[in-house]
Amino acid sequence: MIKIILLLFIAFQSSFVFAKQITWIAIDFAPYYILADDLEGQGRDELLIKLIQQQMPDYTFNYKVFPASRAIHELSNFNNQYCMISLYKTVERQRHIAFSEEYSTIGLSTSAALRKDVAQSLGITNSAIDLEKLVTEHGLTVGVAANRSFGHEIDALLAGLPSKQVLVRPGRDTLESLTIMLLKKRVDVILGYPSEHHYHKLHVDKQDELTQVRLSIASQITAGYAGCNNNAIGKEQIAAISEALKQAHKNEQFRLAMSRWLPEQFQPQLASIFKN
Numbered sequence: 001m002i003k004i005i006l007l008l009f010i011a012f013q014s015s016f017v018f019a020k021q022i023t024w025i026a027i028d029f030a031p032y033y034i035l036a037d038d039l040e041g042q043g044r045d046e047l048l049i050k051l052i053q054q055q056m057p058d059y060t061f062n063y064k065v066f067p068a069s070r071a072i073h074e075l076s077n078f079n080n081q082y083c084m085i086s087l088y089k090t091v092e093r094q095r096h097i098a099f100s101e102e103y104s105t106i107g108l109s110t111s112a113a114l115r116k117d118v119a120q121s122l123g124i125t126n127s128a129i130d131l132e133k134l135v136t137e138h139g140l141t142v143g144v145a146a147n148r149s150f151g152h153e154i155d156a157l158l159a160g161l162p163s164k165q166v167l168v169r170p171g172r173d174t175l176e177s178l179t180i181m182l183l184k185k186r187v188d189v190i191l192g193y194p195s196e197h198h199y200h201k202l203h204v205d206k207q208d209e210l211t212q213v214r215l216s217i218a219s220q221i222t223a224g225y226a227g228c229n230n231n232a233i234g235k236e237q238i239a240a241i242s243e244a245l246k247q248a249h250k251n252e253q254f255r256l257a258m259s260r261w262l263p264e265q266f267q268p269q270l271a272s273i274f275k276n
Contacts, residue, residue: 031261055244086224140188145174195261
């Protein structure tokens with residue numbers, strides 16, 4: 001009997017400890033997390049987590065770094081105890097991940113980076129492009145990071161393209177690797193978001209060879225959500241995080257964090273979101 005009581009006490013204590021601390025998944029994916037740079041800690045999602053912590057003073061926040069391609073796997077494991085922000089809600093993910101009711105991040109939708117010479121040869125200017133047409137009619141190869149969702153429409157489009165013309169990049173620093181491959185003409189188009197392309201252009205495109213354009217299939221605005229492992233503690237944590245996000249959205253620092261790495265030409269579009 002004493003042994004049973006002791007085990008129950010330990011289990012209770014363990015649950016209490018986990019309930020009051022959150023281990024955030026951080027990924028090697030600038031500019032959301034900047035892990036090794038002069039601007040370390042100034043990633044968009046890092047700034048947002050700091051803002052969330054201001055609304056959750058009773059919680060201790062920790063971090064665990066994973067390759068971006070492994071983050072969803074870890075977050076989908078029922079036996080883990082992690083949380084993460086800026087996630088697309090998909091039907092498949094909702095089976096394994098407890099998502100926040102409130103959005104965690106908001107910004108401009110998926111864009112395509114490509115070389116300026118390719119854009120010029122195809123007559124691409126600043127207007128949105130038809131990605132399917134570029135791949136099927138012009139034979140371009142598109143590069144994407146492994147295990148990443150861009151929302152139902154774009155995910156479905158990518159799944160329907162010829163597999164030999166879609167390069168899926170696993171491992172660490174995937175978008176930086178894809179950007180370098182783009183410069184070396186190993187791929188023709190890479191998908192990401194405006195702030196991502198802007199950050200990597202600043203770091204690796206020394207000759208100003210790259211540009212980015214919107215996708216015609218994508219809506220102008222996209223929202224990401226927070227998620228935790230879908231177990232009892234994870235559900236408690238995500239409920240608290242959702243309440244914290246509701247308060248964080250009212251803070252001017254939230255707006256500054258969302259626009260931290262957005263290229264200047266896209267700033268007015270994001271500003272219009274917050275005015276509405």
